[in-house]
Amino acid sequence: MTAIPYIFLADTSPWTQFGTAALLLGLGAIFLGLLSSAAKAVLTRHVSLHIGLVMRKLILYVGAFFLLVAFLLQLGFDLTGVLATAGIATVAIGFAAQTSLSNLISGLFLIGEKPFQIGDLVRVGGTLGVVDSIDLLSIKLRTLDNLFVRIPNEEMIKSQVTTVTRYPIRRMDFDLKFAMREDPETIEKILKEVAAGNHLVLVDPEPLVLFNNIQDRAMEFRFGIWFEKTNFLKVRNSVLKDLKRALDQASIELPYAKVALDRERLHEKPSLPAQEDEDEDEDGEGR
Amino acid sequence: MDNQQLWTRFFSSEPDRVIFFRLGRLKLWLARAEREWALASEDGSETNLHSMSRIPMDVVPADLKWVRYGFRKAPDTFKLLPRTPDRPIVLRPPDLIHLPPGESLPLCAVFPAWVSVCLGETGGFQTAAVPSQILSDTWFGSREEGHLCYAIEHPIGDFESAADARPSDIVCPVQIENETKEDLVFERLCLRTSHLSLFAGRSHLWSTPVRIRYTDADPPARFEYPVQPPVHETGLRRIHQGELPEEKVFHRFVFGRRFGADFQAQVRK
Numbered sequence: 001m002t003a004i005p006y007i008f009l010a011d012t013s014p015w016t017q018f019g020t021a022a023l024l025l026g027l028g029a030i031f032l033g034l035l036s037s038a039a040k041a042v043l044t045r046h047v048s049l050h051i052g053l054v055m056r057k058l059i060l061y062v063g064a065f066f067l068l069v070a071f072l073l074q075l076g077f078d079l080t081g082v083l084a085t086a087g088i089a090t091v092a093i094g095f096a097a098q099t100s101l102s103n104l105i106s107g108l109f110l111i112g113e114k115p116f117q118i119g120d121l122v123r124v125g126g127t128l129g130v131v132d133s134i135d136l137l138s139i140k141l142r143t144l145d146n147l148f149v150r151i152p153n154e155e156m157i158k159s160q161v162t163t164v165t166r167y168p169i170r171r172m173d174f175d176l177k178f179a180m181r182e183d184p185e186t187i188e189k190i191l192k193e194v195a196a197g198n199h200l201v202l203v204d205p206e207p208l209v210l211f212n213n214i215q216d217r218a219m220e221f222r223f224g225i226w227f228e229k230t231n232f233l234k235v236r237n238s239v240l241k242d243l244k245r246a247l248d249q250a251s252i253e254l255p256y257a258k259v260a261l262d263r264e265r266l267h268e269k270p271s272l273p274a275q276e277d278e279d280e281d282e283d284g285e286g287r
Numbered sequence: 288m289d290n291q292q293l294w295t296r297f298f299s300s301e302p303d304r305v306i307f308f309r310l311g312r313l314k315l316w317l318a319r320a321e322r323e324w325a326l327a328s329e330d331g332s333e334t335n336l337h338s339m340s341r342i343p344m345d346v347v348p349a350d351l352k353w354v355r356y357g358f359r360k361a362p363d364t365f366k367l368l369p370r371t372p373d374r375p376i377v378l379r380p381p382d383l384i385h386l387p388p389g390e391s392l393p394l395c396a397v398f399p400a401w402v403s404v405c406l407g408e409t410g411g412f413q414t415a416a417v418p419s420q421i422l423s424d425t426w427f428g429s430r431e432e433g434h435l436c437y438a439i440e441h442p443i444g445d446f447e448s449a450a451d452a453r454p455s456d457i458v459c460p461v462q463i464e465n466e467t468k469e470d471l472v473f474e475r476l477c478l479r480t481s482h483l484s485l486f487a488g489r490s491h492l493w494s495t496p497v498r499i500r501y502t503d504a505d506p507p508a509r510f511e512y513p514v515q516p517p518v519h520e521t522g523l524r525r526i527h528q529g530e531l532p533e534e535k536v537f538h539r540f541v542f543g544r545r546f547g548a549d550f551q552a553q554v555r556k
Contacts, residue, residue: 168433169426196423203425203438204377228424228435 021074025067032063049118050134054111057136099154103137106153110134116163123162124151164229169202171226172235174243177218179255184211184219190250191223194242200235202226218255290454291487293337294526297364297408304341308367310402310455311337313419316347317404319361324406327351328417337454356414362407369400369492369527370416371457371480375436377425378443378461379475386471386501391464395446396478398422398439400457400485400492419455427477436477446519452491459483460496460517467503481530482512486523493517495529 036059044052072079094101111134116122120131122141127149129141139156141149164170178187188209195207208224223243227235247254300306300319308315311334316327329351378396386392399420406412425438441448449458459478465471476499483494498511516523 167431168435169430199421199423201423203423205426205430226426228426 017074017076021071024074025071028063028067028070032060032067035063036060048114050114051111053118053133054107054136099152100137103153106157107134107136107138109157110139110153115161116166120166121164123164124156124159127151128164168229169205169226170229170232171205171208171224172232172239173208174223174225174239175212176221176223176243177216177255178221179253180214180217180219182219182252184221186250187219187221187252190246190252191221191243194239194246195223195225198225198235198238198242200227200231200238202228290337290490290492291524293339293454294367294369294487294492295524297366298339299364301341303344305344305347307340307342307347309334309336309338310419311335311399311453312421313402313417313455315402315417316351317365318344318347318353319363322358322361324356324358324361324365325353326356326404326414327353330418330421335453354414356406356412358406362411364407365411366405366409368403368405368413368416369455369457369485369487370403371483371485371494371527371529372398372401372418372422372437373416375427375434375477375479376422377427377436377438377475377477380444380473381442384473386463386465386473388465388468388470391462392473393446394443394461394463395449396439396443396459396461397441397448397452397456398437398459398480399453400455402455427475434477449491449519454491457483457485457492457494458488458517458519459494460519462496462498464498464500466500467507471501476508479510484514484516484525484529485527486516487526488520488523492526493520493523 036056039059040052040056042052043055069079116131118131118134122129122131124141127141127143129143129147129149132140132142132148136153138153139151141151143149178184188211191209192207195201196203201207202225205226207226208222210222210224211219212222213220225235225239298306300317302319302321304318306317308317309331312331314329314331316325318325329348376396376398380394384392399418399422401416401418403416404414406414422437422439425436427434427436443461446460452458461476461478463471463473478497480494483497486493486495493516495515496513496517498513500509500511501507502509512529516525
């Protein structure tokens with residue numbers, strides 16, 4: 001006799017059982033959906049969008065599991081054997097799912113640490129993107145050229161993550177070189193005027209004008225201007241245009257590599273250094 | 288046309304004629320058709336000119352960016368409405384000011400108004416406000432948190448600076464009172480202009496005064512926005528009602544926590 005895998009324990013007709021189970025599943029799914037949405041809305045308002053999304057998924061996954069168990073129990077299935085097997089399966093799954101578990105635990109640490117939020121621009125390794133979602137196993141980024149990047153949480157925990165938009169204001173630095181013949185006081189004045197003339201450059205904190213170094217026969221200046229983080233593109237474009245215009249008006253040239261040619265010696269053959277102990281063949285060329 | 292007429296009078300418009308306003312640096316064009324109004328604005332060069340003229344369409348610059356408003360029947364009258372800037376402004380004295388204990392200091396801040404247009408009679412549609420002068424961005428607070436504000440070109444000073452105010456400028460009396468037992472060194476303050484009501488004076492605009500009391504409490508600075516007009520000129524006409532400051536609505540603790548950091552000063556013992 002073939003063993004029946006599951007035993008119907010309830011003492012009602014199968015159709016009644018099925019109907020009750022289906023009703024339980026339907027109502028349970030609706031309740032679960034409402035509960036998870038409400039939790040997301042409340043947590044988003046009072047904590048953060050990040051926590052709201054994570055809790056919504058947690059409630060859905062855990063709730064779905066218990067709903068499934070209730071559905072099967074209502075149908076009359078005996079889950080004792082399944083639960084007993086689950087203990088052994090857990091160990092097997094644990095070995096197989098090490099990476100996923102690591103990602104899950106890393107995700108919990110990321111939730112607690114909150115190094116960034118949804119909507120932040122972050123740099124992870126060589127990837128720069130906007131955080132689209134922070135899930136239990138991975139982070140999803142949308143790059144500035146609209147590519148989708150999935151980064152496992154384990155990698156996020158191990159990597160250096162730069163949250164570009166963490167603070168409301170940022171400084172944009174320009175490293176400029178000027179020819180040695182230029183007057184550094186004039187250069188400083190021009191740079192300050194460029195900053196003062198651009199209304200997107202913050203008056204406070206004051207722009208940085210630093211005479212950084214003299215190297216490779218050029219003066220190196222660092223010109224740093226502060227701006228509100230959402231104005232990055234406008235500030236970059238406008239300040240560079242203003243700089244070019246100001247330097248052109250002041251006839252200040254940025255240095256470039258020059259080679260000096262001596263016309264009198266131009267047609268001379270270059271003399272080669274003497275070679276020692278070299279065997280020559282019949283043509284006089286060395287080996 | 289005097290300053291009060293500029294801000295209180297209703298103007299009529301004719302189709303196919305553009306009305307051009309010059310309000311200091313602001314150039315404002317308004318045009319009306321059967322079912323729409325169009326507005327354009329531009330920041331011009333520095334001038335004390337404040338005028339209105341009606342010009343034909345063909346002399347209007349071709350590269351203007353127009354903002355259009357559609358109506359079932361476009362109203363044929365309009366009025367200019369001055370507004371306070373859409374962000375707080377940072378006021379700082381030209382040099383640090385020391386205020387001995389128990390002393391108070393009356394100061395005056397001059398900053399440009401924003402201009403909106405009311406299309407139709409009183410209560411008609413109000414357009415978005417444009418600045419009569421474009422101000423530079425600045426930050427008030429620490430590098431981790433603070434407020435994006437405007438910086439004004441004139442430092443806060445005595446009332447002599449109000450003499451240079453243009454018709455589209457707002458003059459705001461500010462009184463700082465040192466109620467501590469130490470010497471107060473005033474560095475700068477962040478003025479939330481949305482709480483200011485505006486009045487039309489003979490030659491420029493006035494706002495309700497601001498009173499800042501520096502005390503030993505925490506936070507030390509308390510801002511008060513009296514609703515009475517300034518006493519520095521008579522015959523003022525109220526033309527804009529400011530928002531009520533939150534301290535009148537919420538608990539004092541919230542006000543203190545929110546506004547206490549708007550005043551930066553050092554206390555020397």
